[in-house]
Amino acid sequence: MNMLKEHGRMYGYEITQKVKELTDGKIQITEGALYPTLHSLEKSGELDVEKEYFGKRLRKYYKLTPQGQTTVAQKVDEFSDFIVTMKALLDLGPKLSNG
Amino acid sequence: MNMLKEHGRMYGYEITQKVKELTDGKIQITEGALYPTLHSLEKSGELDVEKEYFGKRLRKYYKLTPQGQTTVAQKVDEFSDFIVTMKALLDLGPKLSNG
DNA sequence: AAATATACATAAGTTTCTAATGTATGCAAA
């Protein structure tokens, strides 16, 4: 969801490629993980979808709803907290102080 | 496993309490998650166990084997890398630079 | 022409977690 926050609207395949690019291939989002998640987020009102054809190929562009924007902000905050907690728990201060 | 690296030998229940304490209750390790993991790590040679009685209550003290120490160092490094990657991906630099 | 990339989707199987349940001892409060 953070991808959509940063890049506006994106379609599924685009998300997999962008994440791969931004993480130097370290994180690969598989279709089996992504598509069901997108469908689920759409169903729960976090995402809106717009179907468009690029040539003859269908693209489903997803964007955050207002509710989705709130959720992303929340999730990112939770993840930040988690990192802080884990840094303390694993004593990662030295290694990550400027990583 | 990092708990054992920091604190020498520990028994299961002690690990749950220590993690809870160090994370201000934010991370709760449940027994259903912990005990099978400890058994599995023992079986695969990462941990050694020593059974002792504290009064009439059994405690199973676990400690890292040499192999286990290598593995912990590796896993912690991997997790550090993951955090760095996620910070870049989620643009968490500002929020966590001194968090 | 064949292989690779783009673009969607689902399904089987695995892993891994939570929640629930079980056994038993130790201790403190009602």
Place this chain on the structure above:
DNA sequence: TTTGCATACATTAGAAACTTATGTATATTT
């Protein structure tokens, strides 16, 4: 004194979330 909470182990059913494989179809590169 007995009731409840903490200590200490363990297993299991069910849920969640993932990977791998498979399927359909178009576009591009070799």
